[in-house]
Amino acid sequence: MTMNYLNPVNPVTTQTWTNGRHQVRCVKVIQETWDTRTFCFMAEQPVMFFFKPGQFVTLELEIDGEQVMRSYTISSSPSVPYSFSITVKRMPGGVVSNWLHDNLKVNDELAVHGPVGKFNIIDYPADKVLMLSGGVGITPLMSMVRWLFDTNATVDLQFVHSSRTPQDIIFHRELEHIFSRIPEFKMHIVCERSDELGEAWSGFRGYLSQAMLELMAPDFMDREIFCCGPTPYMNAVKRLLQENGFDMSHYHEEAFGATPQDVQEDVIENVEQAEAEAEELDVSDMLSVEFSTTGKSVRIQPGETVHTAAAKLGLHIPKACGMGICGTCRVAVTEGEVEMEHNGGITDEDVAEGYILSCCSTPKTNLVVDY
């Protein structure tokens, strides 16, 4: 029997989402603003999509015949668990985001990996919270706000969002609804400017500043802070907090958009360059990684991954997610030990047989890799 996604789900037969690879179907597409859409997903066999608000999923897509993995934070809340959603903004040059806008339709199926992520509100509970977001960086914070609202959390929340213009404010009406109902929840929106259609903006204008923050949340130094937005935005926030002597162990951030490590980033095709770099380091700390099939070896610094070691030699181990989710970069280690921080991309059986994920494994000893 095929599942009709228009029928209500049966709460008795549902499974619970666990970290791993899942096949899901797009069940709804919502135009949030002129350039931002929400895509909602459900599973064939009903699944309760439990996760920690703020976490992300990695989509497995095929674009122009190539497999592409891209991570997006979840914008929905696990308090509404029968589906989950991501909210995606069109970006100049944003291949995957633009592809989703142009191609992903209701009933399309795709695989997702996750949910994972340390940036979440469950692991850092606090009575007083400050959320700071810029642009589409609002998505993980929206998940947190929805969660706090739906679960009647007793949290004193200051929510500050920066947007280019009034028409760019994502989830604006829902935010107004939520923040009008809970006295302990306060919302402040900062717009760079009015929009081209002339919609006036009478609220905070320009860029978030210390003076604004003091007006919005005079006690910001006492709050647990969650921040997500473009890198310059987050850097400005961090600078502001550090200048005030904020205890940064209470600051949590997530960069929106692409997979953290770019696949090409660590490729150094030139062995001499790698060795020249190695010369400048204290060799006693360095570990050697030998690739037995190709007969090449290199010394690397503590903390560098096996994938980086290969790249220094011009060896291209296939890599997609770069964060231990997808399993693409799996290789066998025949000698030595690694520290592996994966996110479910490898089974215990594979580990027992000596396989590692090279993108998230750093050598603990000298290593011989079958590659």
Ligand code: FES
């Ligand atoms: S590239 Fe995905 S697990 Fe390493």
